[in-house]
Amino acid sequence: MLEGLQQLMDLQVLDAELVSARDEQSEIPALREKRADERSVAQQKIEAATGLTQSAEAEQRRVETTLQDQEALVEKLEGQTSQVKSNEAYTALLREIEQAKESISEAETQILEGMEKIEEAGATQRRAEAGAAAVFKRSEAEEKACDERERALAARIAELDGARSETTARVPAELLEQYDKIATRRRPAVVAVNAEICSGCRVDLPPQLFVELIRAKSLIQCGNCHRILIHERNLQST
Ligand SMILES: [Zn+2]
Structure with missing residues (x-):
């Protein structure tokens, strides 16, 4: 992950x-x-x-x-x-x-x-x-x-x-760069997702994207609003 x-x-x-x-x-x-x-x-x-x-x-x-x-x-x-x-x-x-x-x-x-x-x-x-x-x-x-x-x-x-x-210091550079780029235009730049819908813009997520979102092998963004998406199950309280 x-x-x-x-x-x-x-x-x-x-x-x-x-x-x-x-x-x-x-x-x-x-x-x-x-x-x-x-x-x-x-x-x-x-x-x-x-x-x-x-x-x-x-x-x-x-x-x-x-x-x-x-x-x-x-x-x-x-x-x-x-x-x-x-x-x-x-x-x-x-x-x-x-x-x-x-x-x-x-x-x-x-x-x-x-x-x-x-x-x-x-x-x-x-x-x-x-x-x-x-x-x-x-x-x-x-x-x-x-x-x-x-x-x-x-x-x-x-x-x-x-x-x-x-x-x-604990966020990979690629992720950080993308986050900073989006955050200058819209906040929140990153949203937690628990269904096949972007919680930022409420647009449906394609099933394939949702699968990738759960696997979280790479950076996933909403095709509509470009926010970074993270599935809730991939978040852990620090
Ligand atoms: Zn969106």
Whole structure:
């Protein structure tokens, strides 16, 4: 009987796990990047909200300065009323005082509106900070779990690679070469058979082929899907 049939099946089990472990491993960088993006979006929201608060506060300071300037102006102009010599000059002075008072009134309205804006911006900022804190916390936990999973995968892959080397050493080169060739196109590349039908593609096997399969003197492949066929009776647990 052909050597290495059971080992070929064992190899296939190892390879199936290797493929899925490597697939999972290859997805890790994208997952890390996605989390980094989420953190960056959360950070940007904080910065945008902080910027709004700061500009609302700066605008408020500007209006407060205007208010003070206009109040000083009114005081100064009112001080001049007793010194004007003509009616015309007196009327002009009163008009100037009136304008300054209008400016004061406008500034006071703006300050009230500004207080609302600052309050809203502050609330937005606090929401952004709370949202970001949740994102960072979750992200950190996921990152930690991801690190652990990555280490476990690397260890398991090294283990599987070792087992694969040991197993391939016990499979004849011709069998191995054929297996590798098929496995790049379809998995499983080798199937156990217990009736006159390919368990890979469900196509009937010619009686002569089935006889050869039981004798297992040479490598037998399905005429339809080309998978390597092994009769169950020629497999023994290792
Ligand atoms: Zn087949």
